[in-house]
Amino acid sequence: MRHVVLAWLLLGSLALGQERFQPPRAGESGQVQTALGLSYTVLVAGQGQPLSQGERFQAQSEAWLADGTRFFSTLENRTPLDYVLGSGTACAGFDLGVMGMRVGEVRRIYIPARLAFGETGRGRVPPDSDLVFEVEVTQRGSAIILRQPPAKGETGQLQGGNGLTYTILRPGQGEPVQPGERVRAHYTGWLPDGRKFDSSLDRGQPFEVQIGVGQVIPGWDRGIVGMRTGEIRRLYLPPELAYGARGAGTTIPPNSALVFEVELIAHGR
Numbered sequence: 001m002r003h004v005v006l007a008w009l010l011l012g013s014l015a016l017g018q019e020r021f022q023p024p025r026a027g028e029s030g031q032v033q034t035a036l037g038l039s040y041t042v043l044v045a046g047q048g049q050p051l052s053q054g055e056r057f058q059a060q061s062e063a064w065l066a067d068g069t070r071f072f073s074t075l076e077n078r079t080p081l082d083y084v085l086g087s088g089t090a091c092a093g094f095d096l097g098v099m100g101m102r103v104g105e106v107r108r109i110y111i112p113a114r115l116a117f118g119e120t121g122r123g124r125v126p127p128d129s130d131l132v133f134e135v136e137v138t139q140r141g142s143a144i145i146l147r148q149p150p151a152k153g154e155t156g157q158l159q160g161g162n163g164l165t166y167t168i169l170r171p172g173q174g175e176p177v178q179p180g181e182r183v184r185a186h187y188t189g190w191l192p193d194g195r196k197f198d199s200s201l202d203r204g205q206p207f208e209v210q211i212g213v214g215q216v217i218p219g220w221d222r223g224i225v226g227m228r229t230g231e232i233r234r235l236y237l238p239p240e241l242a243y244g245a246r247g248a249g250t251t252i253p254p255n256s257a258l259v260f261e262v263e264l265i266a267h268g269r
Contacts, residue, residue, distance in 0.1 A: 031110070039110045040097050043134070046105025051098060051140060053086040058139040058265065059098075066130040071123070079184060079266050080138055082206055089204070091116045094133060101137045109133045139230060163238035164222050172231030172264060177224055179212025183267040185224070190259045197251040206265055217242050219258070227264045235260040 031039045051057055058080040063072040074081050086095055093111030101107055111131045121127040158166055177183055184206050188199040200207045209215050211224050219237030227233055239245075239255045247254040 034096070036096065036115065037112045038093050038096050038115055041108045042105065043108055044104065044106035044136070046102030046137060048103050048140075050100040050102055051085055051137065053099070054084065055140060056082070056084045057098075057137055058082050059135050059137050061133060061135045063131060063133045065125070066132065071125060082186075082265060084204070091131070093131070097133065098135055098137075101135065103137050103140055106134065106136045109135065162218075162222065162241060164219055164241055165236045166223055167234045168231065169234055169261070170230070170232040170263075172228030174229045176226045176228055177211060177264065177267045179221075179225055180210065181212075181267050181269055182208060182210050183224055183227075184208045184265045185262050186265065187260055187262045191252070192257050192259060211267075220260070223260070224262065224264070227262070227267075229264055229266060232261060232263045235262065 031041050033039045060074050061072070061081050062070060062075065064070045083089065083098075085098060091111065093109065093115030096115065097107065097109030097111060109132070111133065113128045113130050116129060116131045117125050117127075119127050121129060125131065158168070185208075186200045186206050188196060188201060190196050209220075212221050214221070217237070219235060219241035222241065223233065223235040223237070235258075237258045237260070239257055242256060242258045243252050243254075245254050247256060252258070
């Protein structure tokens, strides 16, 4: 599965998904000019603390060339951009333009070619192209808790059947995951002694899979069902719902119970 940032740089034009994301207008008023030649317009004000360097956030976004040709949109498949500010995965102008945004804010960012992809271009972006992005920050700081080892003896655990227990660390919104749906999530997995054996965060890529059809271990099929978008859940899996007597490679010994923290980013058919 390709990182969503690479996908939006290399894929073609996608369908417009929401009314407020409109093609850029030339010479609009209210633009804020920066010292580096980048400018932006706040279309919708946000709330809370501004985004800062190194912070993970989710956003909906569309992007155009200066002539109004759209080359990227997160809206068609309803999968938000999952990004660490300042990571350099996108162009420098994107990082500079998003800095300081707040949750709920919609910002139109005008990026000169030298802060975009310069003389080389990229994908459907020709060399020496000025770019226009519209970005709506929908969520911030989602993954910080997932970097922590599991707490021992925590309260509030719920029973999931067949020895599975879980704790809801942060509630989500919307409809719950149903068997057969595809989910997009970040996760970290530990052995019971606190040793981390895998994390999607280390790779910078959310994990995408169909739930309830045997594509993952039974504890995931059972533990993810019922989650809602934005929810963070800690799953405690007995060995029989994990990798059982066979274990997994050199990192998960046979008959190991496992602990996962999972953040649901999106789900659907």
